Amino acid sequence: MFGSLDLSTLQQLWWFIVTLVGSLFVFLTFVQGGQTLLSTLSLTEDEKILVVNSLGRKWELTFTTLVLFGGALFAAFPLFYATSFGGAYWVWILILFTFIIQAVSYEYRRKPDNFLGKGVYDAFLFINGSVGILLIGAAIGTFFTGSNFTLNDYNFVQWTHPLRGLEAAFSFFNLSLGLFLVFLARTLGALYLANNLEHESLVVKLKNSSFNNLLCALPFLLYVLITLVLMDGYAVNPVDGTVVTEANKYLHNLLQMPLNLILLLVGLVLVVLGVVLNRFTASVRGIWPAGLGTVLTCLAIFFLAGYNNTAFYPSKADLNSSLTIFNASSSHYTLTVMTYVALLVPVVLGYIIWVWKQMDSKKLTLEELNADKKSY
Amino acid sequence: MIEQIDLTMVNWARATFALTAMYHWIFVPLTLGLSFICAFFESIYVKTGDEQWKKLTRFWMTLFGINFAIGVATGIILEFEFGTNWSNYSWMVGDIFGAPLAIEGIAAFFLEATFFAVMFFGWNRVSKKTHLFATWMVAVGSNLSAVWILIANGWMQHPVGMTFNPDLARFEMTDFWALVSSPVAISHFVHVTSSAFLYASLFVVAISSWYLLKKRHLLFAKRSLTVACTFGLLSSLFVAYTGDEHAFHAAVVQPMKLAAMEALYDGEAPTGLVAMGLLNFSKKPGDDQDPFIFKVKIPMALSLLANREIYSFVPGINDLVFGNIEQNIMGVEEKMVRGKLAVAGLGDYKAAQNVGDQLAASKALTLFEKNSDYLGYGYLDSAEQAVPYVPLIFYSFRVMVSLGTFFILLFLVYLYLLRKDQLEKQPLLLKLGAISFFLGLVAQEAGWIVTEVGRQPWAIQDLLPVTIARSNLDSGTVAVTFFMFLILFTALLIAELKIMTKQISIGPEGD
Known part of the structure; x- marks a missing residue:
């Protein structure tokens, strides 16, 4: 069935699948956003327990989605995996570091005799939610601003910047994208928690917080979007695969892919709608439009980077070392096998939604947590 | 490259x-x-x-x-x-x-x-x-x-x-x-996975034994x-069975690993299995030192385990490094020569492609393809590099196998005493049970050392x-x-x- 698709169709399909996983990850960073709210929202001890336990039931989904994002990139675009992880070494190592310390923190923070003390585990959660997300944003920013590497005849990467990837964080564009993601995660975190918890004063705080964080996110988003349409981009010649810089490439992509423009606008409107709904009405269901909006917005941004003959991982050091979905992908055979495997994705989404509904049909209350000695 | x-x-x-x-x-x-x-x-x-x-x-x-x-x-x-x-x-x-x-x-x-x-x-x-x-x-x-x-x-x-x-x-x-x-x-x-089940069972045994104590x-x-x-x-019996299968496969596809596990330098037909031994650490491939200071050997056992035939030949490290014409084994040195041809062929192919010389490219490709099975050997500097560190693998293997055997006995004795309701009266055994989990950890890590260091x-x-x-x-x-x-x-x-x-x-x- 899929074997008859031609290679370039499979490459485009896999850019969609991989970036869908990436976009779902960004939505699920409501966990990371929530983690930063813990220490910045002036919560009482009871409120903190509610927040931590609510997030603690979801953190693994976010974590696993990140792992799958990595695995899917490895399988579908191994040259990206090799070039970026082996090249932009420090940015990825630091991101991973913030996820190691997150993984133990929920389970260990309130357990007796936990060696490092609750404060340290809470700090771990904060670092993961702030530094971790900021660096992920900066790394994604390099999809547009480019990186410093060359590939030799054997496609082995040489990184040409001594900071080995950390230089990404010194670009105002990359930094803005990172900060936008941090505040977006906080917005989503507040929306998710407001919907998941039963606690009157806390929910009011969360509703306000989602609105305030969106306000903080907007300037960075505007800066990113305006720069994006004005900046030079990296265009691929579809005939011979050579890469050249093209003025306003991403603006051209938006105009040449009107559906993508619609995707971006609808996405942004849905995010704003979700937050406004939560802030100005009695509803607490803003997380759903905002979550969907986040996925659509991210997809639109990823599509801008990879589709319409664009190099998605450009090299500033050597234009023709730039990675495109065509030169970085797996073989036709492997992409076909993986496409069959991807048929499992709807099944996985299906049981995640089923479990989510089963577990979250009743809101989380302090009484329930106090009665359960195993709570975080 | x-x-x-x-x-x-x-x-x-x-x-x-x-x-x-x-x-x-x-x-x-x-x-x-x-x-x-x-x-x-x-x-x-x-x-x-x-x-x-x-x-x-x-x-x-x-x-x-x-x-x-x-x-x-x-x-x-x-x-x-x-x-x-x-x-x-x-x-x-x-x-x-x-x-x-x-x-x-x-x-x-x-x-x-x-x-x-x-x-x-x-x-x-x-x-x-x-x-x-x-x-x-x-x-x-x-x-x-x-x-x-x-x-x-x-x-x-x-x-x-x-x-x-x-x-x-x-x-x-x-x-x-x-x-x-x-x-x-x-x-x-x-x-x-079966060894993981065994390990987790030891975890439960250790904590429960401590409570009984x-x-x-x-x-x-x-x-x-x-x-x-x-x-x-059940898991430990399965571990023993699958371990034997696993070693049998190693004999076929990773003979060097098997030779290192056994510290076998010169292959023989039939080959015995060293049940216990004290290694001579200064032994190097090709020298005439005895690899063992002391050993207890079970005759013919390795031939049986590795090839399922009592009188069969099991290649040793020297056979694999220097070749053995009688047994039709190509040595690492010969493989390196072929590997270097593959590496050179690939390099020439790339160079010819870059300048658009199709004739040279196809000639280079033929050279590469003829030798490509040995590609990896082309990157070695000396034949000895193909030999992993023997003592670590030899001893790790023995630690893993002896602990694995011990666990079978431990579970048997525990089940028997549980049935008789006599377990609480055996403080010494319970103490052994309480530390068994750490022995399990040692066996687990030793197994991975054999697998991973053994393939270097x-x-x-x-x-x-x-x-x-x-x-x-x-x-x-x-x-x-x-x-x-x-x-x-x-x-x-x-x-x-x-x-x-x-x-x-x-x-x-x-x-």
């Missing part, structure tokens, strides 16, 4: 991988086995409705959760380390190796992650049966993830189902089923022991040595990361042990 080889960097990268993998493997086999043990306990609870069984289930689940978190934390590093420290590897075999890793994520990790929340927090939120289903799904999910990662590892030990694409300078998958159904990968998987939670401890010892005995210098057997598989990083960078991980993992391990010990001392009644 190799501008500068920085051996120190390779060794730091290997050390970092070994560190991460060894820490990871303290926790993961416990997750694999304990998830099933919890599912057994909960199934008994649902069937009998006895609240004591629920309490017991929840106690073991608490320990499971503490252990699970740190397993996840170390696991994410392993996945991304392929990219960060082994980027040439990731490119050269990503077309094949990436697939099982992605499938692991889609087919296994989400099962685990999704149902984990139900298992821990769903007791009052979902029905009894849904909860039991969730617990089983966590067990199935975690073990499915082991399937895929071990298929990937098995493929590195015995690469199948692929071809080399000279234009892209990478290996490409041609037969997914060959990967999945590779007997080496399957025997690897069954051996590793302290005369606490007696009913709880005995019930736990009955389930764990039964599971442990290969990242991909015969095709890609670690010196080429590495990333282009300087050794200082990787060394810094090594110490970052060492400090962090050690701190988290201490935290885990302290929390775990505290929960054990609180006991199941603390619920």
